[in-house]
Amino acid sequence: MKKLLVTGSGGLIGSEVVGYFATNGWEVVGIDSNMRADFFGASGDTTWNVSRLKHTYSNYSHFSLDIRDRNKMISAVRDIKPDAIVHTAAQPSHDLAASRPFDDFDVNAVGTLNMLEATRQFSTEIPFVHLSTNKVYGDAPNYLNLVEKDSRWDYAEDKYYNGIKESFSIDQSKHSIFGASKVAADVMVQEYGRYFNMPTCCLRGGCLTGPNHSGVELHGFLSYLIKCNLENKRYTIFGYKGKQVRDNIHSHDVVNFIHEFIAKPRIGEVYNLGGGRDNSISILEAFDLISSISGNEMIYTYDEQNRSGDHICYISDLSKMKAHYPKWSITKGLKTTFEEIFEAWERRLDTKT
Template sequence: MARTLLVTGSSGLIGSQAVRHFAARGWRTVGVDNHMRAQFFGSGGDPRWNLERLVTEVPDFDHRELDVRDRRGLADLVRELKPAAIVHCAAQPSHDLAASRPFDDFEVNALGTLNLLEAARAGAPGSPFVFLSTNKVYGDAPNEYPLVEQPRRFEFARAEDFQGIDETCRIDRSTHSLFGASKASADLLVQEYGRYFGMPTVCFRGGCLTGPAHSGVELHGFLSWLVDTAVSGRTYTVIGHGGKQVRDQIHSHDVCTAIEAFIEAPRSAEVYNLGGGRESNGSVLECLDLLADLLGREVPHRFERRARVGDHVCYISDTRRFRSHYPHWTLSRRLPEILAEMVDQAGERSRAA
């Protein structure tokens, strides 16, 4: 009998990729989504187009319209399914939106995670519980790493920091944004259910997770929004740091192979930084350069001097801890390949529209 995977936020970037990835490996996939993202970000952030593709293209995909804030509904669902693994992707993902809707942000990110953890503890306590956390749990503490300014990017100044930010970076005494605080609350809960109750849990503290299935908007999904803006010929707004701020980029497929590695060999209360690391990263200016090469034209852009509160100046994920536990995991795509795939996909969507 096929194993059952429960995925929350199943219409989103990582959730939809997880459905496809595990279904292709013979799992029965059940997705939970209430498409609140459309309410958060408007029609441009609505992932229903992704749901339609999943229902059409993934055999036996089972979609459940359910809000993670619905404690009873989640408990009943987990009791019904008894899933062999749970992948929790549902979230309110925007710094800026969290400040204007703090109760929605905390209830979705923190309370929703607690609801699912309790449902899992009651209905599937031995099943691996994978939480898609974020590097924003560190707040702006990574900005204390000494940096040097180069012509097109910032870079770590010390040789010992070359691999990037590891899991020992502190999470207190820093400015997180309300989004970072709600995700840190959820992150700590997932760890505690692993330690206190002995459940197999993991927090993947992601850098920039991306790919062609991303419904990027200006408030969330940097690379997706940049590609859509560039392909359409609109002007992209570079916010702060002169565009030299650096992010690592990891394709959704590679996030799912990391999730699969953990599910097949779970541990308890684990925390891993997950991103493109040294193999796949770039500044905003460097991404604009790569897109200009792909499109054969300059990408119109303008600069705003202000930076987002708590914004990371240079963030590269040190993935060595995860790789030491799962040495067969590797990246399948780097930033240039990711951008090329996203440009092709954005062009297809534009032509279809």
């Protein structure tokens, strides 16, 4: 039985990775210290998700370890002896990073270095998958020629119709403190791949979402938006007239790609991982879609001040992913994704009451 080590196993992508590989016969070991509860309070607590994983999968074991603890990470990887590592643990919020920059950098940059070095000391041959972010491009996409349409912003030039490629510059732009710490991690993952000839990859995620997401206002836009609609709570739009665009990818399709990479790993690779144009949506369009599903109108407030470093329009170009891994494709569209998140929030909130 192959063994997989997953950091951040209580989070959205981490838990999806656990479920997928456990179902496919792997022994899965999760590491998660539930720092989301520290970062976001009770609404970010992932204890329920860890409990769900333990109850559901007999081949899953969990350790409450902090990736910032270098010696414990080295010991953990040495003792677990994994056949592959998926590193999803992170501080994910722009806003929180600005108020807690040391915590942000220690988790995102130093924690990733700790995992890379622990892996290298154990083996330079096992695949290492890192969940990076499209925020490594900073606000440079905002300076492309954009056109304002009725419900969204869009790229004015045909060459960007399918989105941003991996060759897009990450330099000379405002990233947010969060984006900068993720750049440090991203580049280090690439460097360990190229310098030590290790099979590593950075997945520069767009909006990664799904039914197991504990969305909060500071992170997890789609999950939080749908929760607000279900509970008739006020949602705040920050700038850009609510026409800012994101491409959303279901966690199931994220994990499918991770499986493809682990099966046929490459050295020091980078992929823009998102839903592509077909799964892109603006906030205003998201309001309409969830209202059509739930029957509830969105209650919202508009704040003219956009979040610093936020993207006006971001769509991932998936051509490199599909070229390297032709068996992979997007399988879950926007409507299905919205419905699954809405139904998951209904179940979770009913349980609490």
